[in-house]
Every structure is written in C-alpha cells, then in structure tokens.
Amino acid sequence: MGLLLSACGGGGGGANSAAPAALGLVKVTVSDLYGTKVAxxxxQGPQGQVTTDALGVALVPMDSPDGTAGVTISHTTFVDKVVSATSTVGQVAELNVTLARATTAAGGSLTxxxxSLPSVDAIGQQMSFEIELVVVDGDANPITHLSAADFALQACTPNPATAQVDCVRGSGxxxxxxxxxxxxxxEALTAVAGRAARPFAAALLLDQSGSIQQSDPTGARLFxxxxxxxxxGADDQAxxxxxxxxxxxxxxxRPLTLYAPFRARADVGSYxxxxxxxxxLVGGNTPLYASIDALRQHLVSDAPAGLAKAMVIFTDGxxxxxxxxxxCRANRAQTILRANQDQVQLITIGLSGGVDIAALGELANQTGGALLFADTVQQLLPLYGSVGRLLSQSLPTYRLRWTVQAGAAGVFRxxxxxxxxxxxxxxxxxxDVPFIVGIP
Structure with a gap:
C-alpha cells in the first residue's frame, strides 16, 4: 500500500516555500497479559497523544516515514510501558504492546x-478474640516474616451517615x-504455616447486577x-x-447463569x-442468597467426586x-446453614468501601471461608490470585489476638x-483488612 502523511504549515506558497514534511504511521495494539484488548x-508518541479505541488500537504519527522513536503507553489500572516504535516507508507499521496490570499488597480475614473462642468479661464491656489474616504481595505471594508491629487494630466509631453496621452488630x-x-x-502473633494442598472444586459466582457498577465500574472482577x-492446581476444577x-x-x-461444565486447569482458558x-451484561437486581443457594445445589450434584467444594463470590453484599x-439476616442465616450442611465453603470478595462487610464476613467466616477485601482495583488481582492456595489450605496466615473495650456494659453479648x-x-x-468475629 502507498502512504504519505505530511505536516503542512499555513499560508504562503511560491518557489521558495518548504516542502511538506513526510510523517510515518504506526498502528499500536494494546492488550493485557491475558490477551484482552485495552481500550x-x-x-504518547513523538507527535502527541492518541487514545486506544474499543479494539485497543491507536494510530500513532511518527516524525518521519522511516524513523524510530520512543512511545509511552499508560492507563490508570496498568503499569506504564515505554517501547520503541519504527515507521516504514509506504506502509503502516504494526506494534503489539502487552501491559501488566498495576497491583499492590492486599489481605483478608478468616475465623x-x-x-480458641472469644471471651467476654462478666459485664459485657471487654472482649478478647483471635482472628487470622491473609497478607499477599502484588504478585499474590504470601508476605512472611511480619512482626506484631506490622499490625494495628483500629478504634471503631459508628458512622451515623450510613445504615450499615460498623462496630458491633446486634438485634437493635x-x-x-x-x-x-x-x-x-x-497481644500475641503466631505465623500459621500452610498445609499440604488439597484439591478442590470451586464455582466463581460473579455479581452482574446494576449495583455492581458502583463498586466495580472498571470490571476488575472479570479480569x-x-x-x-x-x-x-493440577487436580482442581472450576x-x-x-x-x-x-x-x-x-x-x-436469570437469576443464575451457569457456564457449565466444571473445567480442569488445562481447559479453564476457554472461560x-x-x-x-x-x-x-450488567443490570438488574441482586438476588444474592437465592443465587448462592441455587449454585450450592449444583455444586453438590455436579462437582467432581472427592474434591472439597467451595464458592468464590464477588458482590457488594x-x-x-x-x-x-x-x-436479609434471616435469609443469610439459612444460606449459611445449608452451606455448612453440604460442606460448601464460601470465599467472599468485596471491592471499595460500599460493600456490606457484615454480610460478606458472616457468609465467609461461618462457613470456614475467608473475607477478602480490596480497597482499590490494584489489590483485587493479587487477592484472586491467592484464592487457589487459600482453598487448598496451603496459604500461610497470621493468627492475632486483641482485647477491646466498649464505653459501657452490656455491649458484647x-x-x-x-x-x-x-x-x-x-x-x-x-x-486495612476488615474482619468480623461472632460472640458465642
């Protein structure tokens, strides 16, 4: 194909006018590590900025039809990348660029x-308890060798501007x-080593209701x-x-879409x-507990025999x-009861401050699962990357103990x-890593 781009100045003409400067053109296609195009x-090229379209493509003008220049590709949820782009005379050169998602350390909590059960003093004003925390780096690897000084329990004050429970959930x-x-x-810290990995069958349950646009507007749960x-793992199914x-x-x-059947590691790329x-495909209401119940029945009947059963649930709760x-509390209690009866572990994942921590925490902690929380999109990828080891029980954790005091008697019941x-x-x-602890 023939191609000539020229940069023309304004005005003039005549015998002494300079000839238009010829430019090159490079087609840059941007994808993530899984091959999804990045819109x-x-x-940023030598002639200015352009933005990739829905197909991840941008046409970048170059200073000359046969030159090389540095090009910087950036996006808010990715790590910036600088590459060399070379234009070719008479054609549009092509350059494929792969961006890595920006990630950072994150964590979660479990019972x-x-x-050791929580203990409360005689007047219900002081309580001692243990929790376990998962802490992973941006590559989803466990962060080990933390000390007690790396953990700090924050004082809690209810936020009157919201209807959600912040500090102590009760009946009034x-x-x-x-x-x-x-x-x-x-008061105490114990590093809990991971156990020998056990194979599992896990169902990913993704909230596609309209409310998810508030907590996950970029679709971070999907990638x-x-x-x-x-x-x-080699013997796991999803x-x-x-x-x-x-x-x-x-x-x-609706309300539940199954992309059956279960698939082994070699086949999950088709997902x-x-x-x-x-x-x-985002819109509609959020039938959370009915969907968990329906999926639980499918897990019990169709999951491969001999594997531990679990759900990995992304929702705002x-x-x-x-x-x-x-x-809602009554429905949640029934969902938890049925999950325990069928030995289905629930891992809940929330993104941003708008999620219902009490709901997600109870679903997870009362079924032997874990509450994973990402305050930013950059924390979500490593949390998902750690779920497999969490389900297989091979992920190390930190066991921590604190004592808390309320301002009046009868608070901890x-x-x-x-x-x-x-x-x-x-x-x-x-x-921050949120948690919830039930008082027996």
Missing part, C-alpha cells in the same frame, strides 16, 4: 482455626457502639477472575457462573472469552430481594458480632 489507554439499633483496643499492637483460574435478576438483568439465564463477554435488614479493621504495614505500604 482507553494513552499512547481463627486454633479452637442501639447496639452499634464505639469500642477501642486495649493496645493497637496485637481478576482469570488470575484465579490461571492458578488452579465453574464460571454469574447472577442478576429483574427486567433490567442482561444475563442469558477467558466468556469473562470478557460479561463486561456489558446487598441482597435486593430481602424485605428489610432483618429479613452472646449472638452479637464484633466488626473492625486491622491496619497492615506490608509490601512498602499500609492498608
């Missing part, structure tokens, strides 16, 4: 497996009251799910599912295109089918639950 990336509106730790640093699938309901739901089957196709908070956040200093930064 909206900024490509202590030591057998007056229960959510402030508390403070006796000391921010844990992060690929990290989980990529990390399956099933991709999604849920939403109502007239505005866009999924092919990547399905995950990409879910990007625009707000079930729109419930008739009020108390009805049987049947109530303590919510809070631990600030973790790891991987060169600090981040």
């Amino acid at each position: 909206g990336a900024t490509v 202590s497996r030591s057998g 509106a007056d229960v959510d009251v402030a508390y403070a730790p006796a000391a921010a640093m844990p 992060s799910s690929k990290a989980f699938l990529n990390g399956l 099933l991709l599912t999604a849920f939403a309901d109502g007239p505005d739901a866009l999924l092919p089957t 990547f295109a399905t995950l990409d196709a879910l990007t625009p 707000a079930d729109t089918d419930c008739d009020g908070p108390e009805a 049987p049947g109530h639950a303590l919510l809070g956040k631990v600030q973790v200093s790891a991987g060169g930064r600090s981040f």
Whole structure:
C-alpha cells in the first residue's frame, strides 16, 4: 500500500516555500497479559497523544516515514510501558504492546482455626478474640516474616451517615457502639504455616447486577477472575457462573447463569472469552442468597467426586430481594446453614468501601471461608490470585489476638458480632483488612 502523511504549515506558497514534511504511521495494539484488548489507554508518541479505541488500537504519527522513536503507553489500572516504535516507508507499521496490570499488597480475614473462642468479661464491656489474616504481595505471594508491629487494630466509631453496621452488630439499633483496643499492637502473633494442598472444586459466582457498577465500574472482577483460574492446581476444577435478576438483568439465564461444565486447569482458558463477554451484561437486581443457594445445589450434584467444594463470590453484599435488614439476616442465616450442611465453603470478595462487610464476613467466616477485601482495583488481582492456595489450605496466615473495650456494659453479648479493621504495614505500604468475629 502507498502512504504519505505530511505536516503542512499555513499560508504562503511560491518557489521558495518548504516542502511538506513526510510523517510515518504506526498502528499500536494494546492488550493485557491475558490477551484482552485495552481500550482507553494513552499512547504518547513523538507527535502527541492518541487514545486506544474499543479494539485497543491507536494510530500513532511518527516524525518521519522511516524513523524510530520512543512511545509511552499508560492507563490508570496498568503499569506504564515505554517501547520503541519504527515507521516504514509506504506502509503502516504494526506494534503489539502487552501491559501488566498495576497491583499492590492486599489481605483478608478468616475465623481463627486454633479452637480458641472469644471471651467476654462478666459485664459485657471487654472482649478478647483471635482472628487470622491473609497478607499477599502484588504478585499474590504470601508476605512472611511480619512482626506484631506490622499490625494495628483500629478504634471503631459508628458512622451515623450510613445504615450499615460498623462496630458491633446486634438485634437493635442501639447496639452499634464505639469500642477501642486495649493496645493497637496485637497481644500475641503466631505465623500459621500452610498445609499440604488439597484439591478442590470451586464455582466463581460473579455479581452482574446494576449495583455492581458502583463498586466495580472498571470490571476488575472479570479480569481478576482469570488470575484465579490461571492458578488452579493440577487436580482442581472450576465453574464460571454469574447472577442478576429483574427486567433490567442482561444475563442469558436469570437469576443464575451457569457456564457449565466444571473445567480442569488445562481447559479453564476457554472461560477467558466468556469473562470478557460479561463486561456489558450488567443490570438488574441482586438476588444474592437465592443465587448462592441455587449454585450450592449444583455444586453438590455436579462437582467432581472427592474434591472439597467451595464458592468464590464477588458482590457488594446487598441482597435486593430481602424485605428489610432483618429479613436479609434471616435469609443469610439459612444460606449459611445449608452451606455448612453440604460442606460448601464460601470465599467472599468485596471491592471499595460500599460493600456490606457484615454480610460478606458472616457468609465467609461461618462457613470456614475467608473475607477478602480490596480497597482499590490494584489489590483485587493479587487477592484472586491467592484464592487457589487459600482453598487448598496451603496459604500461610497470621493468627492475632486483641482485647477491646466498649464505653459501657452490656455491649458484647452472646449472638452479637464484633466488626473492625486491622491496619497492615506490608509490601512498602499500609492498608486495612476488615474482619468480623461472632460472640458465642
């Protein structure tokens, strides 16, 4: 093909006018590590900035038709990359660029497996408890050798501007009251080694309701799910599912869409295109507990025999089918009961501050699972990448003990639950890990 781009100055003409300067053109195609095209990336070339389209393509003008120049590709959720682009006379040169997602350290919480139960003083004003925390780096590897000084339990004060429980969940509106730790640093820390890996069958359950646009507007749950699938062990199996309901739901089957059958590690790459196709299919209501119950039945009947059964659930935790908070709690209790009866472990994953920590924490901790929380998109990918080792029980954790004190008696009662956040200093930064502890 013939091609000539020229840069023309304004005005003039005549015998002494300079000839137009010829430019080159390079077609830059930007993809992520899984081959998904990256739209909206900024490509800075020698002649200025251009932006990749929906197919991840940008046409970058060059200073000359046969020159080489540095080109910088950037996007808010990726690591910037600088490459050399070379134009070719008479044609559009092509350059494929792969961007790595930006990641950072993250963590999650689970019920202590030591057998030590929370203890409350005689007047219900002071409580001692243990929790276990998962801490991983940006590559989803466990961060080891942390000390007690790297963990700090934060004092908790209810936020009157929100309806969500912040500190103490009970049966009345007056229960959510402030508390403070006796000391921010844990009283005891034990590094818990990972166990020998056990194979599992896990179903990914993705919230595709309209509310997910608030907590996950970039679709981070979809590309992060690929990290989980990529990390399956040789004997593990996975099933991709999604849920939403109502007239505005866009999924092919409502409320629950199953992309059956279960697939082994060698075959889960076929799910990547399905995950990409879910990007625009967001809308409708959030039938969280009904979807978990339906998927649980499918796990029990169709999961390969001999494997531990689990769900990996991404949602904001707000079930729109419930008739009020108390009805939601009752539905959640039934969902937890049935999951335990069928020995289905629930891993819950939330992104951003808008998630219902109490709901996600109870689903996870009361079924032997874990609550994983990402405050930013950069934390979500390593959390998903660590789920396989968490399910296989081979991921090390930290077991920590604290004592907290409320401002009045009768705050910590049987049947109530303590919510809070631990600030973790790891991987060169600090981040919060939320938790919930039931009071027996």
